[in-house]
Amino acid sequence: MKFSIGKLARDGLLDNNPVFIQLLGICSALAVTTSLTNGIGMGLAMTAILVCSNVFISLLRRFIPSQARIAAFIVVISTFVTMVDLLLKAYLPSLSESLGLFIPLIVVNCIILARAEAFASQNGVVASLFDGLFMGLGYTLALILISALRELFGSGSLYGVRILPETIPAVAFFQTPAGAFIALALVTAAARALIEKLKAAKAAKIKH
Amino acid sequence: MKKNKKPEKQTAEKPVASIPYVKIVLCLFLICTICAGLLGATFLLTKDPIAANEKATIESALKRIYGDKAVLDDEAVPVPEGQNVEAIYLLRNPDGAPAGYAVRVLSAGFSADIDMIVGFGADSSIRKVEIIALSETAGLGSRVAEEEYLAQYIGSSGELVLKEDIDAISGATKSSKAVxxxxxxxxxCLAALGV
Structure with missing residues (x-):
């Protein structure tokens, strides 16, 4: 099976970014992005689970009967989520504490099920691995941007380090759930504008 | 609409008869077995570090209340009947004299339980309140875990009333109430313990 890593990377990070373009997994993207640490942690946990579940499902794709595929996917996904949850609790307890309920909730995150159904169950193992990796990184990228915006304006710091001087008052609104929607909208609008521009530039290049 | 439905139903019925039930069951059974194995292995691998983390969290909270020199009594203190607390710890000074009891409580907060330890001195007044875990609204309810807020509990004793003995954080009354x-x-619980 032929695939291009470059195309998968472009798809996952920009052209088909799970958050900006597909608008999937918004629940967790809104809830955990109060600080950059959380955003990065959640993104990487998600990437690890996406890669594992994509590879596992791709390996079993000829073996799983189509009538039982959703059940099989959910079992596989929840296994990896529980493993990541336990590993975080054991080795990164502070991160696990702040991500709280949202790690177990990755089980029902539609990005993972969507990649399993739309990609891993129809493509080879290596292609699925890279698809999971770049979709995960695309999700991470989106979370980093949203959480950076929220942490910077909501509490004046980045990655726990104070950036804005004390004289500039923090807009606590950005830390609230409603502020999360505004932050998501701002970042998505900017990202989409940028992605469109990149696409147009590429199209112009091909023409010349 | 109705006319269309009928033939659809018939075509849908045909493959129903040929669903490979045995294959589905075997396949799901196999996948579940592999997954159970993976989960079991991860559980065994992480069991000890998780327990150690939990213990370390409690011990560091107790150290912040009673100082580095205080020793946690090895013998577990039984929780008196009817008291809704998680655990009771007896702390001793290095010379063996009791430094006081610490009580771990789960209190219903705005979104989830607030996990906290209340440390009492030998005279039954509050030495310090430590929050172990909470998931209150960040920037609002989460401020009840701040040192400056909890400082107002130090030295008080008896049943406390919010807004009389203790200030509430404006906009976070529910979280203040939980604490x-x-x-x-x-x-x-300490009173029931009879010390």
Missing amino acids: INGVNTATR
């Missing part, structure tokens, strides 16, 4: 409820639960 004071937890402290009062701990105080009642």
Whole structure:
């Protein structure tokens, strides 16, 4: 099976970014992005689970009967989520504490099920691995941007380090759930504008 | 609409008869077995570090209350009947004299339980309140875990009333209430303990 890593990377990070373009997994993207640490942690946990579940499902794709595929996917996904949850609790307890309920909730995150159904169950193992990796990184990228915006304006710091001087008052609104929607909208609008521009530039290049 | 439905149903019925039930069951059974194996292995691998983390969290909270030199009594203190607390710890000074009891309480907060330890001195007044875990609204309710806020509990004793004995954080009354409820639960438990 032929695939291009470059195309998968472009798809996952920009052209088909799970958050900006597909608008999937918004629940967790809104809830955990109060600080950059959380955003990065959640993104990487998600990437690890996406890669594992994509590879596992791709390996079993000829073996799983189509009538039982959703059940099989959910079992596989929840296994990896529980493993990541336990590993975080054991080795990164502070991160696990702040991500709280949202790690177990990755089980029902539609990005993972969507990649399993739309990609891993129809493509080879290596292609699925890279698809999971770049979709995960695309999700991470989106979370980093949203959480950076929220942490910077909501509490004046980045990655726990104070950036804005004390004289500039923090807009606590950005830390609230409603502020999360505004932050998501701002970042998505900017990202989409940028992605469109990149696409147009590429199209112009091909023409010349 | 109705006309269309009928033939659809017939075509849908045909493959129903040929669903490979045995294959589905075997396949799901196999996948579940592999997954159970993976989960079991991860559980065994992480069991000890998770327990150690939990213990370390409690111990560091107790150290912040009673100082580095205080020793946690090895013998577990039984929780008196009817008291809704998680655990009771007896702390001793290095010379063996009791430094006081610490009570771990779960108190219902705005979104989830607030996990806290209330440390009492030998005279049954509050030495310090430590929050172990909470998931209150960041920037609002989460401020009840701040040192400056919890400092107002130090030295108080008996049943406390919010906005009289203790200030609430404006906009986070529910979270403030949760903390004071937890402290009062701990105080009642200490009284039931009879010390």
